[in-house]
Amino acid sequence: MEHVAEGASLVRDGTILLGAGLVFVLVFRRLGLGATLGFLVAGALVGPHLLGLVGDAETKLGFAELGITLLLFIVGLELSPTRLWRLKQDILGLGLVQVVACGAAISVILLGLAHFSLAAALAVGMPLALSSTAQVLPMLQSSGRLRTPFGERAFSILLFQDLSIIPMITIIAAMSRNPADMGGPPGWVLVIYTVLAISGLIAAGRFVLRPLFRLIGRLGEREMFVFAALFTVIAAAALMQALGLSPALGAFVAGVMLADSPYRHELETDVEPFRSILLGLFFLAVGMMLNLQAIADRPLFVVAIAAALVVTKAGVIALIGRAFRMEWRPAIALGLLLSQGGEFGFVLLAQAQNAYLIAPEAASLFGAIITLSMATTPFLMAATRAFREEPLTPEQERDGPTADGANAIIVGYGRFGQTVGQMLMTQDIPVTLIDTDIEMIDIAGEFGSKVYYGDGTRLDLLRQAGAAEAEMILFCMDGDQLEPATVESIQDAFPNAALYVRAYDRRALVKLKSGPARYVVREVLESAVRMARLAMADLGISRADIDRAEDMYRARDKERLRIQLEAGDLRAAREMVAAQAPWGGGERP
Known part of the structure; x- marks a missing residue:
């Protein structure tokens, strides 16, 4: 009977979460605010701190983190060698400078305004330097600018941000005050584990996975592609986790080693529905875990830090864009477009909390700050459109795709x-x-x-x-x-x-x-x-x-x-x- 009750509770929770997510995502999409913000608000509404309709957010978050793992797998699949080579300057130059400069600037602000310790300021400043890939890419696609020079620079920064989560997790683990983390292997051992694991995954991709997918393709069993794709992601993540490394790193490497294979689009298509559902559940669980009482106790702090985050990132990114020879209007547009916090910030804040670098109340406060900053982006882009866009004369042409001829x-x-x-x-x-x-x-x-x-x-x-x-x-x-x-x-x-x-x-x-x-x-x-x-x-x-x-x-x-x-x-x-x-x-x- 206990198992039956647990199953009924799981079905009830799933119905409430999916229903709330569906309603709020549709409303927020209609308002131009994006699906991510809709999931967060839906989770906060039905979670234990408001209506209390659904509980046990920690367990749901642990399951839904597989969505982040699948997201990194898909990011890896996007990294074909030819595209990496073409965007290498923007990825390794513009992206690296943006993450370091914004992370340092935000950490300094936290040291001065919030009186954080250096370790805590870094543990929070690094996540806040990341922007929302889930919010920005749909905005670029809907405006038709994804494949323009402006869109490719924004994509390059977002790509480097997605990659930087791996070293950021490593840095937070190195600063950890958690006794369980301190009892782990030393850093140089982790480096050796990382190199060996990546080498093993690359070898497995060449000598095991590619022949496996070729066999499945010849048999015409499309359903087996789904099983094989999920097995690849979960097995790579499990290997990294068993070695004490980030599971997301394993999924990312698995994606990279298949990025240049003939099965890339089929794998993306098969994994995408699972990624979308689990990522939605991840944001719902994050919304459930937001401590609304802690936010209500310090509303001015949340608004002030969110405003400081948006202004700082917009200004720093615009200056970096100018340093990389962008015109001032596109540079300001780039800064405003990437001024929000991102979904990976929630992952890193949870890592910082588990490492005893910040308190749970602080994680909720900064989770709310990320959410509020994400809500400002559509309004900022709409309000500054006339200022950002270069006035066009009849003789001028708008930016077009970078590739010559038809696609x-x-x-x-x-x-x-x-x-x-x-x-x-x-x-x-x-x-x-x-x-x-x-x-x-x-x-x-x-x-x-x-x-x-x-x-x-x-x-x-x-x-x-x-x-x-x-x-x-x-x-x-x-x-x-x-x-x-x-x-x-x-x-x-x-x-x-x-x-x-x-x-x-x-x-x-x-x-x-x-x-x-x-x-x-x-x-x-x-x-x-x-x-x-x-x-x-x-x-x-x-x-x-x-x-x-x-x-x-x-x-x-x-x-x-x-x-x-x-x-x-x-x-x-x-x-x-x-x-x-x-x-x-x-x-x-």
Whole structure:
């Protein structure tokens, strides 16, 4: 009976948490405040310090921290060597300077205003130097600036911040006053453990995980990708935890070692739903743990430190941007965009509390400060839009994507897709290739083509592959695999992308022609016309007659297709099909 009661309580708590999260996220999204803030407020409302509808926040937080682990795994998957190399100056320069300068400035403020010890000021100042990736990236995506020079600089800073959580956790552990931490291995042993663990994960990725995913791909068991992806993340995190290191570090390394594999987009797509749910539960649990009474006792402190945080980070980041040769308007915009605290701040504050560097009341106060600072960002960006944006004259153009030409996604890289892709690449058009044929992917890799594994008709995988920013999506799969409803849903999801579809035969052409695709191409039409021309030329027919025969066929075929589309019947206009005359019944056609 006790187990039954516990199960009922878990179901009840889950219903309340998910329901509150759903309502508040929808409201906050509608107000432009972001999902993260909605989860935090929902957790605080139903938590033990306000309505008291749900308790045991610590247990829920421990479970939901897996969401942070999955988030770092996805961050690792984003770090392909080519992208890292292109953004290396902004990541290692701009990002490093921002984290160090903002962390130092905030720590000095805490030393002066809050009278913290040096260790406590550092333990709090470092988390407050981080910004909210979960809040900023959706803002950049919705404004269409993610792939502009401004957006890539903001992304580079956020990426370095996400990476810096690992050394920050190590620094907090080194300053720990917790006897349990003090009884752990010395720092130099942890360094050796870290190097050995990372080396082991890299070796496992090359010699175990890649063959495993290749086998799963050949078997066509897509559900096993989900199991294998979660196993990879949890096993890597468990290895690090067993060695006394950060589980998040293991997940991050697991992501990096698979970032350049053909399975990157499929893994992102499979892990993303779990990451989103667990990360939402993490923020709900953090909201539940906010000590609202401690905040109510010192409201002026919370408001003053939150204001100091926003002003300090905005000013420091703007000055850093100017030092990195940004114009003053984009530099101020960058400072305001990254002026808030971030979700990883809650993780590091919990680490500082467990290390006895700050009291639980202080962790609640600074958690509220991060939450309040996050609430200011949408209002700051809206209020300063006219001031931040350079006035445009009719002759000027707005910032565009950094890549020249169109961004294209080709789904299906067989004999048809290879020709399409290679022709686009001759014009330096950036192309992302997706296919499900493992043997073909391996062969393409031998010739220097990077083809990702996955079902390119799935919206979630296309979104991971960058379809929201792509200018065209070309479906070059073999066979009759694409349904009109699928094409319509893809066009609705990515309205800025022109769709090109390879039709298997005339029946598929009729089926797809009335849909939203910009072009539907019969796969054998041109090659068949070419062969007919060659055959007629070998039979001695003149070039003019061959041209006339081709024009006649194309005109008749076009008219027949129009009639079939109007009738919705493939058998319509059968009398227009050219038929073989009886033997000896006239001249050669």
